[in-house]
Amino acid sequence: MGYKVVVAGATGNVGREMLNILAEREFPVDEIAALASRRSLGTEVSFGDKTVKTKDLDTFDFTGWDIALFAVGSEATKTYAPKAAAAGCVVIDNSSLYRYDPQIPLIVPEVNADAIEGYKNKNIIANPNCSTAQMVVALKPLHDRARIKRVVVSTYQSVSGAGKEGIDELWDQTKGVYVPGQEVEPKKFTKQIAFNVIPHIDVFMEDGSTKEEWKMVAETKKILDPSIKLTATCVRVPVFVGHSESINIEFEDFLDEDEARDILREAPGIMVVDKREPGGYITPVECVGDYATFISRIRQDSTVENGLSLWCVSDNLRKGAALNAVQIAEVLGNRCLKKG
Numbered sequence: 338m339g340y341k342v343v344v345a346g347a348t349g350n351v352g353r354e355m356l357n358i359l360a361e362r363e364f365p366v367d368e369i370a371a372l373a374s375r376r377s378l379g380t381e382v383s384f385g386d387k388t389v390k391t392k393d394l395d396t397f398d399f400t401g402w403d404i405a406l407f408a409v410g411s412e413a414t415k416t417y418a419p420k421a422a423a424a425g426c427v428v429i430d431n432s433s434l435y436r437y438d439p440q441i442p443l444i445v446p447e448v449n450a451d452a453i454e455g456y457k458n459k460n461i462i463a464n465p466n467c468s469t470a471q472m473v474v475a476l477k478p479l480h481d482r483a484r485i486k487r488v489v490v491s492t493y494q495s496v497s498g499a500g501k502e503g504i505d506e507l508w509d510q511t512k513g514v515y516v517p518g519q520e521v522e523p524k525k526f527t528k529q530i531a532f533n534v535i536p537h538i539d540v541f542m543e544d545g546s547t548k549e550e551w552k553m554v555a556e557t558k559k560i561l562d563p564s565i566k567l568t569a570t571c572v573r574v575p576v577f578v579g580h581s582e583s584i585n586i587e588f589e590d591f592l593d594e595d596e597a598r599d600i601l602r603e604a605p606g607i608m609v610v611d612k613r614e615p616g617g618y619i620t621p622v623e624c625v626g627d628y629a630t631f632i633s634r635i636r637q638d639s640t641v642e643n644g645l646s647l648w649c650v651s652d653n654l655r656k657g658a659a660l661n662a663v664q665i666a667e668v669l670g671n672r673c674l675k676k677g
Contacts, residue, residue, distance in 0.1 A: 338676050339365035341401065342666075343426065345417065346408035347371035347382050347391055350497055350504075351431055354659035355406050360385030362663060365676070372397055374413075399424035403674060406662050407431055422460035427669060429662045435463040436556060443559050445470050446664040447606040448477040453668050462665055467657025468492050468549065468571065468580055469556040471630045474656070475584065475649050476561060478604035479597060483588040483643065488567040490553065493574045493581040494538060495621060498653050499525055507531055507575055526573060535573040547571060579621025580653040588643040597645055598635050606656070611635050619650045630656055 342359065346352040352371075359366060371382050373391040381388045394413070399405060399421040407414055407421075411434040418428045418435075435441045442455035443463045456462045465473075476485060496503035502525040510531035513520040528535050539548035550569040557567050574581075602609045608629040610619045618633035630651040638644030651657060670676065 339367035340403040340666075340670065340674070340676055341368045341370075342366050343370045343372060343397070343399065343402050343405035343421070344408070345372040345394055345405060346410075346413075346431075347389075348373045348377045348380050349408055350501060350654055351408040351658045352406075353382060354654045355408060355662060356382055356384045356389075358655065358659050358663045359666075362667070364663060364666065365670070370397070370402070374409075399426040402426040403676070404429065404666050404669065406666065408658070408662075418461060425460070427456055427674070428461045429464060429665050429669075430461060431464045431658055431662055433466065433552065435459075435461055436465060436552070437559070438463070443556060444665050444668070445473050445560055445661060446668050447604070448473050449560050450668050450672075453665070453672055456669065456673065462669070464658065464662045464665065465556045465560060466549070466552045467498055467653040468494060468569075468582065469553050469560070470657050470661050471580065471649055471651035471653075472553070472582055472584060473557060473561050474604075474606050474630045474651075475601065475632055475647065476557070476565075476586070478600050478607075479586065479588070479592065479645070480561060480565075482596075482600055483590040483592040485562070485565050485586055486589055487587040488557070488565060489585040490567065490569045491583045492538075492549075492553075492569065492571045493534075493576070493583075493621075494549075494571060495576040495578050495580055495653055496526075496530060496573065497578045498538075498580065498657075499573070503530075504577055507577065511575070530573060530575050532575060534575070536570065538571045538573055576621045578625045578652060578654060580651060580657060581621055582649040583646070584649055585638060585646045586644065587638075587641045588645070591643045592645060594635050594637045594645060597647075601632050601635070606630055607632055609633075609635075618648060621650055624650050624652050626655070627652055628655060628660055 372394040442452040619631035634648035
């Protein structure tokens with residue numbers, strides 16, 4: 338016997354990817370429901386070799402359903418996730434709404450799968466921010482070996498992190514640069530994204546950091562270790578899919594770059610591609626559609642006592658969102674619900 342699974346937000350980038358990955362990984366689904374807002378009602382979405390018509394999220398009854406993957410944003414989640422949870426359906430939420438609630442586990446399965454038992458508090462599990470997810474996958478095995486003191490990370494985040502509007506704006510602006518009279522003014526982003534980079538993701542906070550940068554700090558502490566100090570600069574770049582990160586790590590103990598490379602090669606969810614030659618590294622274009630978090634450019638940092646630098650790339654719609662949510666569902670099923 339398998340699971341009755343709901344995907345809420347099934348017509349969005351992440352929702353469609355959730356359906357794809359459930360099918361790809363052969364998650365034991367007995368019945369699937371694809372939910373969307375009323376304006377998308379009846380839209381057909383793919384689930385493996387089947388097509389599924391979307392139902393209305395507003396009127397859907399979650400009673401009797403086992404797991405709901407939510408990809409609808411914080412406002413809608415605030416309304417519908419408690420309804421699903423109260424009906425006995427475990428919610429795995431991709432929005433930021435519940436990430437910082439101490440009663441709700443925030444999970445990256447390769448890092449803190451044991452926290453899954455906390456779902457019983459509210460019948461809700463939080464999925465982390467896309468930029469945090471891939472980073473902690475890389476940090477965890479190194480932290481286990483040498484204990485991380487401080488991390489400095491600069492992100493290069495693709496426009497798909499801002500949804501379909503972000504993808505469309507990059508596409509339209511890029512064409513507009515070459516076609517006189519078809520120039521496109523920024524709407525989704527604060528400045529032109531085509532042929533540009535924007536050091537601003539989410540809203541600004543009082544200390545000068547952005548909410549995206551704050552999320553990386555708070556989530557790393559919750560998922561990995563509250564004692565880690567982290568500073569982030571998050572930048573939107575003209576890439577359609579795939580987030581990249583330049584990560585500088587300071588450890589309590591010395592860790593040789595060769596040992597670090599070996600540790601990362603053995604770690605779950607990681608693929609090391611690190612040849613010190615032209616092209617001997619992974620870029621966002623190459624990671625699209627892949628499950629792995631790719632690590633390249635591993636090297637010693639001689640400016641601090643125990644330092645390493647590395648380059649981290651992952652498909653943000655997959656490991657950064659949909660894949661991580663499905664992996665959480667797999668852990669939930671194997672350890673807690675035990676069906677299928």
